[in-house]
Amino acid sequence: MPSRKKPRPTGEARRKQRDPRALSLVQTRRQHAREIAEDYAEAIAELIADRGEARVVDLAARLGVTHVTVHRTVARLQKAGFVSSRPYRAIDLTRRGRALATTSRSRHETVLQFLLSLGIPEHVANTDAEGIEHHVSPETLAAFASALKKSGL
Amino acid sequence: MPSRKKPRPTGEARRKQRDPRALSLVQTRRQHAREIAEDYAEAIAELIADRGEARVVDLAARLGVTHVTVHRTVARLQKAGFVSSRPYRAIDLTRRGRALATTSRSRHETVLQFLLSLGIPEHVANTDAEGIEHHVSPETLAAFASALKKSGL
DNA sequence: GTGTTAACGTAGCATAGGCTACATTTTGTT
DNA sequence: AACAAAATGTAGCCTATGCTACGTTAACAC
Numbered sequence: 054m055p056s057r058k059k060p061r062p063t064g065e066a067r068r069k070q071r072d073p074r075a076l077s078l079v080q081t082r083r084q085h086a087r088e089i090a091e092d093y094a095e096a097i098a099e100l101i102a103d104r105g106e107a108r109v110v111d112l113a114a115r116l117g118v119t120h121v122t123v124h125r126t127v128a129r130l131q132k133a134g135f136v137s138s139r140p141y142r143a144i145d146l147t148r149r150g151r152a153l154a155t156t157s158r159s160r161h162e163t164v165l166q167f168l169l170s171l172g173i174p175e176h177v178a179n180t181d182a183e184g185i186e187h188h189v190s191p192e193t194l195a196a197f198a199s200a201l202k203k204s205g206l
Numbered sequence: 207m208p209s210r211k212k213p214r215p216t217g218e219a220r221r222k223q224r225d226p227r228a229l230s231l232v233q234t235r236r237q238h239a240r241e242i243a244e245d246y247a248e249a250i251a252e253l254i255a256d257r258g259e260a261r262v263v264d265l266a267a268r269l270g271v272t273h274v275t276v277h278r279t280v281a282r283l284q285k286a287g288f289v290s291s292r293p294y295r296a297i298d299l300t301r302r303g304r305a306l307a308t309t310s311r312s313r314h315e316t317v318l319q320f321l322l323s324l325g326i327p328e329h330v331a332n333t334d335a336e337g338i339e340h341h342v343s344p345e346t347l348a349a350f351a352s353a354l355k356k357s358g359l
Numbered sequence: 360g361t362g363t364t365a366a367c368g369t370a371g372c373a374t375a376g377g378c379t380a381c382a383t384t385t386t387g388t389t
Numbered sequence: 390a391a392c393a394a395a396a397t398g399t400a401g402c403c404t405a406t407g408c409t410a411c412g413t414t415a416a417c418a419c
Contacts (some may be wrong), residue, residue: 078245137249141368242375295397
């Protein structure tokens, strides 16, 4: 098969990207699919750690969506190579999925601790961290970690 | 008419939200539509300031999408009361749109300056700020501003 | 081993945001 | 005024992420 990847724009969309700020916006949008993968990987890893396995219903409760959404998304993540699953069975992470879960979790923790170190109340920090973590580059993450270390002395 | 707003989930989705972390995730997802409104409002305000008017093509170049996407989104934002537009004319912000643009712009600036104050390189900070700004609560924004003031002495 | 219930899967709908291709209107040139 | 080019609009397709409603399988009680 001719490797049916998602085709990048070739017409106006490509030609018109002259404004430098557009690049950041485009990157931010591209990031979106990965956000979901990160949230799922993190949640699956957590469920496996907590209860031994990740079931569709528990994942749904953990993520605040219906089991149908979980089912479809898991199928997509399986195609993408992050999880493995068989009908009516628990969901498992692939090696790649575990790697994603690990880095996501650690990044989440750093962002959360950093926000808390600024004096932000816990419930606010939790929600903000959830939204922010997916948009934090390695450089920014390192800066957060270093600021955290300084403040923690 | 019976006020056709977007209906909130009433079945499984509502019942199953027992996990506290789910709430943050649900909120983060709900935020999504507003992100676009903020990006558009900011871009439109900027174009009007820079060239006197905001045209569909310029907006498309500024946002890194095609003019078709801009056209459809502007229609949605008009329904939502953020912009006003007439066929083949420039796009204008409503009072609400201008308010959104102002707060978005100021928040963006605070986030960006805060990242820069941590020593993050400019091009990275720009991209990260673009992604992060939409997920920063008023509390966190205040914390950023206050940290910025301290560091800026 | 049968039957109920909970979990899982499937069908089908809606919204939102991308795109290309093509049609129409404005704008600007000659 | 007529034409060419640029801007805008429309049609139609795709993917992703939600949902409800309903069918199917597996787990568990008895």
